[in-house]
Amino acid sequence: MALLISEECINCDLCPAECPNEAISMGDEIYQIDTARCTECVGHYDEPRCVDVCPVECIEQDPANKETLDQLAEKYAAMYA
Known part of the structure; x- marks a missing residue:
């Protein structure tokens, strides 16, 4: 599951x-x-x-983006292939 930053x-x-994946940036x-x-x-x-x-x-699991540990590992492998 991806993470979510709350208000x-x-x-x-x-x-x-x-963040080693550079996944965090400033929003509005x-x-x-x-x-x-x-x-x-x-x-x-x-x-x-x-x-x-x-x-x-304020960083929690994002219920809208559920992923298993295996899916997260596959995403990592695809990004760094």
Whole structure:
């Protein structure tokens, strides 16, 4: 499942630098995650780095983009083939 940044985001600028897939960018008001690029850090780290560094815990699972661990690994493999 890709991740989602909620409206509680304070634009602290920590998460974009932590994302190895460059999936996080500034939206109209808060940061947003590109679901096509988000692998929840599968292939890079054991846990999503953005979630680890978020000071307000506003990054959560995106229920509209459910993916299995295998699907995330396939997405990672396709991006870095």
